[in-house]
Amino acid sequence: MRLMNLLCNICIIPLAAACSAFTSPAPLLTKARCVSPSKIKLHLQNNPSDVHVQSIEIAPYAKSYPDRRTLLKNFISSTALSIPIMYSQPSAAVMSVESKSTLAPITKSEAIDRFRAGRKSVQYLLDHYDEICEGGGDNVRRYLGTVGVTSGLFGIGKALKVLGEDVDDIVEYTELATEVEKTIQQADGSAYMAIFVTTSSSSTPPAKYYKDAKVEIERCAQTLDELALMIGLK
16 A cells, blocks of 8 residues: 555656646747647648648747657656665575575584484473473473574474485384474464463463473474484484
């Protein structure tokens, strides 16, 4: 809506003013007969003996100014060229943060480090779960890697994909890797519901959702242990 209003201010209002300037004759020419050159030429071709038309002089502004169609075309072209200036490119800072998180490719060594960091984050979350829950649902989600980028679980999916390139049983590995991401998503959903019920009229206490989230986190830890055996990590 703001863009449409801006386009109206840029294009329609100046264009209306420009057209009105050419539809109204100048004060000095109000008594003159202003005829376009093309009409005079056409009339003389059909009526070569009309001496009155031969003596008509073209209005001064008709010789020096373009017609309305040319004016409109030039105005729209110049306005269209200026519109892209309003759009800005993504900042380098934003692109830099993204490239360092999940968009940039990682090596196998980096994938191993991230996998180990993910297991540590899960274990720390389980060991200090009640304390972390006191900080609210977003605090739990922060350790799950779904809020912020400080958790070792952040970007764990990419690490699992890289580590699965050399496994013997790719089918079982893929199922376990999918299970890890699924448990994280479900735990994240429960932690979010714990936030929601505190501000809603729901009679369900947040503790119920914290308990559900913990079940999923325990499944995540167990699945990560199974994956560690498959890729030879202790």
